[in-house]
Structures are given as structure tokens and as C-alpha cells.
Amino acid sequence: MKALTIGILAHIDAGKTSLTERLLFETGVIDHAGRVDDGDTQTDSLDLERRRGITIKSAVVAVSTPGHRLSLVDTPGHPDFIAEVERAVGVLDGAVLVVSAVEGVQAQTRVLMRTLIRLGIPVLVFVNKIDRTGAREASLLESLRTKLSPRCAPMSTVTDIGTASAQPVPLPFDERLADALAGDDAFLESYVAGAASSMDYRKALARQVAAASVYPVFFGSAVTGAGVADLIAGVYELLPSRERRGDGPLDATVFKIERGRSGEKIAYVRMFSGSLAARRPVPFRRLGMEGVGRPSAVRVFEHGVTPVSGEALAGDVARVWGLPEIQIGDRLGESADLSENRFFAPPSLETLVYPVDPDQTRALYTALTRLSEQDPLISIRRQDQEITVRLYGEVQKEVIRTTLAEEFGIAAEFEESRPLLVERLHGTAYRVRHPAPEQRVFFWATVGLRVEPGPPGSGTDYRMEVELGSLPLSFHTAIEETVHEILREGLHGREVIDCVVTLTDTAFYPPASTAGDFRGMTRLVLQEALREAGTRVYEPIHAFELEAPASAISTVLRKLVELRAVPGEPGITDDRCTVDGHLPAASAHELEQVLPALTRGEGTLVTNFAEYRLRPGGGGPRRVPSSRRGRTTA
Template sequence: MLTLTIGILAHVDAGKTSLTERLLFEAGVIGHLGSVDGGDTQTDSMELERRRGITIKSAVVAFTTGGRRVTLVDTPGHSDFIAEVERALRVLDGAVLVVSAVEGIQAQTRILMRTLTRLGIPVLVFVNKIDRMGAQEGPLLDALRAKLSPRCVALSTVTGLGTAQAKPSPLPFGEELAEALADDDRFLTAYVAGEVSEEDYRGALVRQVGLGTVHPVLFGSAITGAGVGELVTAVRELFPARTRDDAGPLDATVFKIERGRAGEKVAYTRVRSGSLGPRRPFPFYRRENDGTVVDLAGRASAVRVYEHGATPVEGTALAGDVARVWGLKDVRIGDQLGSPEHLPARGFFAPPSLETVVHPVDPDQGVALYAALERLSEQDPFIGIRRRGHEVSVRLYGEVQKEVVRSTLAEEFGVDVRFEESRTLYVERLSGIGTAMRNPAPDERVYFWATVGLRVEPAAPGSGVGYALAVELGSLPLAFHRAIEETVYETLRHGPRGWEVIDCLVTLTHTRFYPPLSTAGDFRGMTSIVLREAVRRAGTRVHEPVNAFEAEVPTAAVSAVLRKLVELRAVPGEPIVRGAVCTVAGTIPAASVHELEQALPALTQGEGVFVSEFGEYRPR
């Protein structure tokens, strides 16, 4: 059997969850259509998802069509949950990007397409809601080519646009498609010779879609079902499938973690090669913050494979399968089972730029709150937890995510919380080089049986925190070395000015232990003291996150937009005018992005489009 894993991606409210529901209905997986408004769809299983009518967590379902098993990952559309989308992208063979025929291309749509193109993931564009009043075809196609990719090529057209009778019909292969396929040498030779056939068109289309260079556009409606059959055919025929077998060594990616009813970890895994079955030992690998790869060992106690619908069945996962795996108590999102080959070097999207302090309404639930947040950070590593004394803060993408965290803590963990106002998440960078060393001091009230010397120095932007040894590895028991290294990373999460210290190299320069008195705890305590002193001597400077942005606004509104940009400390470049539209690119502090997004509709009469992504950290 051939297998295929695809993602359904879109801006919020484009109709991707409704499309997923329709695909399952057409494939015979479900007997009746659920609705987002009714809260009974297959993939929105969380109570909060049903109440709000949005997707918060990625969901997995499977169906079979034309001899292919298609595993479908429904991803969130709201920008606050972009981390869920990132994890799904790592395991996809192709993506269906849903665009509303009424609302058109949104900022999030452009960010998603830009990322998919950069990763070379094959993309089909499904223009949804052709039955809705105000639906567009020609202008929307022009916008797709201008804002997403010039190689968005329509494979269908619509009759009865904007009515309940709207229906797509296939377009014959012609010059527009030929132009999009011109990079295919085999096709171009036949076309120039005047001997091109429909098979030539189709063969070149399959090759170019597989390479991620051409993006077919199909029209339809998830509500009426119009065009959905044609979409299934395109997915089956145009996306690159693979044979489901157990050839080769195990290579699998963990892209999601949740907790089972008994509190056990459940890992969602996509298998690339080999097989994954219960009670078989295997290595798995993780890339730490300093870039080093850690080799661990695991054994699955149970494996359930997605074959038909949203409920997986007991079995052995083969190449191409998506499975839920039990028994890996130390596993984390991003881990690679069997092979380190596909370990991610970095994320596709910007890290969260907001932080908020969270308090339990009941002060006696402080311990329960921290434990619950640690559970949530397992499911979403971007929810970084920082603890200073009794104060606990979490990282967030936006206010909607804050509401989700609040509801989840109340409903799943029984902890009611209140949040302080969100603030920008700054970082600290070293200003120079600092050294410190301390020996045991029994005359002090609190002392540690350990000698530790450390040197800290700045590293290249984006390099993260590095750790090195200037002493012999055998100078200490391995457990003591491990205690020092772990404490280095933990201590740097709270710099002298209260923010995380990034992009630096920490070198262990001196060490000594005192048997039988020394313990790992002594080295943890002494390392924290010495490192803080070395960082203080080096000095730090606070940096703020800065986004690169691009704004498309009506030419008549560009002056007002530029004034607002300058007011928000943005640095705009030279405006580029193309007819009635002006494009402005530049940089803007991440703290100002939300205010600009709120102001842009009024400044541009609703015609402005703003896209931004993390660029760098700059001194405040």
C-alpha cells in the first residue's frame, strides 16, 4: 500500500476544519457531517475548541482513497498557535492550503505559504466558500499569484459563483499551465516541438508539484461538498506517496505529546523508515540547547496506528504511518526515534515574544500550578516556564493563547489562575568576558564542598549557549560534570537584569572535588554562585526582539501608515509603488506589532495587509 501524510493549513475561519470533516465524510470514515458551530467535528476534540469554534491542538485522522492511505493532520489557524503548525510541518509529504473565496488572502496565509515554499513542501491551494455571497475567482487568482506565488495555477473554474449552486469544472490544459511548467526540461522540449500531449502535461505537473515549485489551485465548498472530490483526486495523484514497508532502520519523528487518562505520556510519531512495534528497544536522539545531540534509549509498551478515522488501532507502525506510542516516559517533542538524521536545527517560526506572570487564585495551589504548567510545556515546548522565588511566568504568542492556558488549567488541572498584563520577552547578551572561581569556605554560613572556576564570553548572534571544558574530563566524576553543565543552562535563564542570557560560551576552567564529602548538589550550588559572579563581571545588556515586516497598503494611505510606523519605533525602508498599491518593508520592535495590526484597518480602510516574522534581537 502507498501512504501519504498531508496537512490542512489556513488562516483562522478559512474553513479548514469543515474541509477535514467533508473529506472524512466523502471517504466514508464518518456517517454524518459535524460542524464547527455545532461543536461536533471529528478533529476539534477539546471542550474549549468546541466552545470557541477554533482549532487549538493538531489532530490526526486517516482514510483510504484509490489504494492510498492518507493520514491527515488538521492544524490550528490562529497565529497564537503557530507552534502546533511548526511541529506538523516536520512530518508532512504535502499540504493543502485553504483560502476563503470571500475573505481572500490573510497575513497568516502568506506566512504559511512562505514557510511551505522555503521547506519545499508540495502545496495544493483549495479556494473554499465559493457558495458564499461575495466569493471571487479572477481577482483572487491574481492575488494568489501576486502574494503567494506566481506559480499558483488554476486547474478549475467556477459556475454560479457566490450562490448555493456554485460548482467548479475542470479547465483544459493550456498556455497558463504550460508557462508554469516551463522549468521542466522534458515538458518544455515536447511543448516547443509542438508534440505535447495531455500525458506530458500531467507528468510535468506531478514532477513540479512534488518539487514544491508549482501550486495547483482548485475551487470548491466544504459545506456543500462541491469540488471536494476533485481535491481528493489531486491529493492522490499529485502528492508524492511512499510505499508502506519495514525496509531500512527505524527513523521516526515525535511531533506531538499528550497525556493519557492515567497521566502517562503518549507520543505522536511519524515513521519515515523501518518499523516501530511494542516491546522492542531502540535508541532515540535529542538536540539540546547548545546544539549537542543526546543519545537515549527507549522501549514502546504499546503502539497504535492510524488506519481509518480518528481512533488508531493496535499494531506495528511502518514507513509512512502515523502512530501513537506509549511507554517513552522521557520523550520530548522533536525527538528522533532510531536515527538522529532529521533532528531539527532550529524552528521554522519566530519564538514567542510575550511573557506573562501567572498567579493561582488560591495561594495554596502554587505547587499544583507549577506542576500543571510543566505538563503543558511538555505538549508545547514554546510555553517556556520561568520561576523566580514564588513568581512563575510563561511565554506566549498572544492573548488568545493566554485564555486557552487559563481554561486548560481550570478544566484539566483544577487550578484557577489570573494573569498579569503581558510584557515583551527581552533577553540579555554579555558585554564582555568575565571569570570567577571559588573554593569551599567552611568559615561561611553556607558553603559547598566543590571548587569551580568558569569563564563566560560573548558568542555569535543566534549561536545559543555553548559549554566547553578547559579541564580534563577525568578530573571529576561524570555525575559532577553533568551537574555543572545542567546548572549552567538553568542559571543562565535568569540574568542579572531578570532576563535569559543568550548567545554566549561558558568554559569550565577550574575544578576539584573533596571525597568523601563532595556531592552533585555541592557542584550545583557552587556553579550557580560562580556563574552569576562571572556574568556580573562580564556585564550584560538587555536586547529586545525585532521583527522584519512587509506591509501592502493603498498608495493614498501610505503617508498615514509611515507616520504610525515611525511612532511605533519601526524603521521603514523606501516605499515601492505599483499602481494603487504601495509596499513598505523594514523592521519593527515585536512589542509594537500588535498595536500596528490593530491600527492598520482604520488607516487603510481595511485594505492593508501586514506580515512580520522574527528578525533579530537588538539593544534597547
């Protein structure tokens, strides 16, 4: 049996969840297609998703047909939940990118397509809503080619587009595909010789799609079902699959974590090779950590949204119980690749969270920590009784607030979101300290640390120049944990990133030394080293691409300069203009808000995190204690 895992991706409101419902209906999984507006879809299972009419968490559903098992991963469309999309993208064999025939290519559509192209993931494009008033074909296809890829190739044309009777008509496999398939040497040889048959075109198209160099475009409607059968046939024929088998070493990835009714941890696992079964020892690894677990239950997605007990084989998606230490991103198997890849930008906003009832501060931290298991990029921090949460946007903040109230019974207040500032080392420093009772340093520990800048994007690298056996393991653990804790605080109350911290000196003094001594001494030494090296405050900078009517370019450029943006040279084509450049993340949201007024509703904006740049003023103020600030409720 062949196995294939695909993701359904789209800009919000393009019809992604509706398409998933229609795919399930057409393949016999359900007897009627649910509607997002009615709150009865299979994949939007959370009450909050049904009420808001948006996908918040990725969901899995499987379809088994003769010879194939197809696992569908429905992902959020709102950019605030892009981290959920990222975790899904990492386990896909292919993707269906949904585009509305009315709204066309939107900002999130471009971000998703660029990522899929960069990762080499095969893509089928499904143009949805051909039955809606205002639906387009020729102009939309041109937009796909200019904004997504010039190698978007239509598989159908549409009759009566923009009406309830709209129907796609499959196009023949003939010369119109020749330009798109020119990169296939075997096809090109037969084409030049004048011997290319319809089957040659089909085979060449499948090869080029699998190589992620051609992107077939299917037209249809998830609501009426028009064109969905052709899309399903395209998925099976064009997207690459693998044999569902259990031989070979275990290699699997954890891409989602959720909690069961009793609070137990449930891991969603994508299998790449080998097999996974209940009560069988499973090694798991992440950077800096290895362990072995024994699953208490393994349930495989076979047909529908409810998995069944069984053995998970290569190509399967399974839910796994009984691994309490497992985290998102963990690899199962001893030979798994541990490289950490970021597909989308990290969060560039943060906010302080307070419980309405101060007695619930500890409960709030515990609840947010539980939520961060499901979304690690939330990155909860606690400092001086303040709790900070990292965010992508305001909708995500509202979802967290509602979840805290409904699932944990905690009413929370959020401060206004602000850019996520960070600190970077300005220089290198080395400090060492020994017990010194005469200086009132009563920590019975010797700790020496060297701090030095790392390259941008390298994160925090903790190293040791001492023998691991020079200290009891608990003392080493105390040092490393304290190093990461102090780096999260920084000198200006911001996290220190892109640095190398090396443990150079250690000694302990039995029986007096304790792990607490090493925590206290590490704090003193590292803070002294950071002050000697110095840190500077950096702000997140976004790259942007803006398209607007040519008549609005002067107004747009003035606003960009006002927002501290650095625009490039505008390009003008016919009655449209484009401009790209960089702007502070703090200004990106304001630009999104004012753009419709500046461009009479015809402007589009795409922003992506680009880098951290030195903040004007350099040092940056230390955060004001919360007692001196006002609070706002999200």
C-alpha cells in the same frame, strides 16, 4: 501500498477544519460531515475547541483506499498557536493550503506559504467558499500569484460563483500550463517540438509539484462538497508518496505529546523508515541526550480518528504509549538527524502567572510544566516564587487560563503581556573558585568557568575542557544544570542567550564534596563571570509588510514612526501602497489594533520575528518583585 502524510493549513476561518470533515465524508470515513458551529467535527475533539470554534491542537485522521493510506494532520489556523503548526510541518509529505474565496489571501496565509516554499514542501491550494456571497475568481487568482507565488496554476474555473449553485469546472491540461511548467526540461523539449500531449502536461505537472516549484489551485466549497473530489484526486496524483514498508533502519519523529486519562504520556510519531512495535526496544535521541525505551503499546492511524493496535511502518502516523522520557522533537532510531530547525518565529511575549490561592503555587507550576510537555515553546520559568510563561498572543493566554481551571482545578491570574526581553554578553570573562573557609566559602568544590558571546541564534552552548572522569557524573550534572538555571536568570532578570559557557577547572574533596557543593560553587563562579563580562538587554524586533490604500500612506507612516518603527521606501501601485520595515514587537500588537481605523478597514499587516536588537537604555531595569506590582486578570 503507498503512504502519504499531508497537512491542512490555513488562516483562521478559511474553512480548514470544514474541509477536513468533507474529505473524510467523501472518502467514506464518516457518514455525515460535521460542522464547526455545531461542535461535532472529528478533529476538534477538545471541549475548549468545540466551544470556541477554533482548532487549538493539531489532530490526526487517516484514510485508507485501495493502494493508498492518507494521513491528514489538521492544524490550528490562529497565529497564537503557530508552534503547533510548526511541529506538524516538520513531518509532512505535502500540504493543502486553504484560502477563502471571500476574504482572500490573509496575513497568516502568507506566513504559512512562505514557510512551505522555504522548506520545499509540495503544496496544493484549495480556494474554499465559492458558494458564499462576495466570492471571487479572477481577482483572487491574481492575488494568489502576487502574494503567494507567481507559479500558482488554476486547475478549474467556476460557474455561478458567489451563489449556492457554484460549481468548479476542471480545465484541460494544455498550453495554459506551459509557462508554469517551463522549468521542466523533459516537458520543454516536447513542447518546443510541438509534440506535448495532455499526458505530457499531467506528468510534467506532477514532477513540478513534487519539486515544490508549481502550486496547483483547486476551487470548491467544503460545505457543499463542490470541487472536493477533484482535490482528492489531485492529492493522490500530484503529491509525492512513499512505499509503506518496514525494511531499513528505524527513523521517526515525535511531533506531538498528550496525556491519557490516567496521566500517562502518549507520543504521536511520524515514521520515515523502519518499523515500530510494542515491547520492542526503541533508541531515542535529542541534542545532548540519548536513551532507550520499550513501548507498551503502538496504535496506527488506518481509517478514521481512532488508531488500531499494530506495527507502524514507513509513512505511518502512530500513537505510542510507554515512553515516559520522550519529548516533542525526539528522533527515534540510532542514525536519526538531530539538527534543530526553527520554521516559524519563537514567542516574543511573556507574562507572569499567579494562582488565586497562594497555596496552589506548587500545583500551578506542576500544571504548567505538564502543559509545556505538549507545547515546549511555552517555556515555563520559576524565579523567586514568580512563574513566567512565554506566549504568542492573548488568545493563547486565555486558552491556558481556561485549561488550568478546567483540567487542573487551578484559578490563575495573568499580568499584562510584555515583550520577551533577553540578555546577551557584552564581553568574555573567566573565573575560578576553590574552597576558602577563611572567606566563608564552605563549598567543597573547585569550579572554573569561561563565558563568551556566541553568534546570534546559536542558543546556549555548554562545553567542557576537563575530562568527564575528573568528577563523579552527578557532580557534572549538578554543574551543567546550575549553569542553565543561572543563565535563565541573567543579571537583569532576563535569560542570557547566544553564549558559550566552558567548564575549565574542576576538583572534588572526598568524602566532604556533594552535588550541592558543586551547585553552590557554580552559582558563585558563573554570576561573577557574568558580572565581569557584562550583559546588555535586547528586545525582539519584527519585520513587517503593510499594504493599505494609497490615500492613507501619510497617516500610516506617521503612526509607524510613533511606534518606533523603521519603515522603508513606500511602493505605490494604482490605488494601493506597500511599505515594509522593522518595528519593536511591543508595538506590533498596537499597530494591528489601530490599522483598521487608519486604513478604513482596507489595510493588511504581516509581521515576523526578525532579530533581537539592543534595547534603548541598554542595561534595562531588573524586574520588580511581584509584591510591588498590580495584577490583571486575563
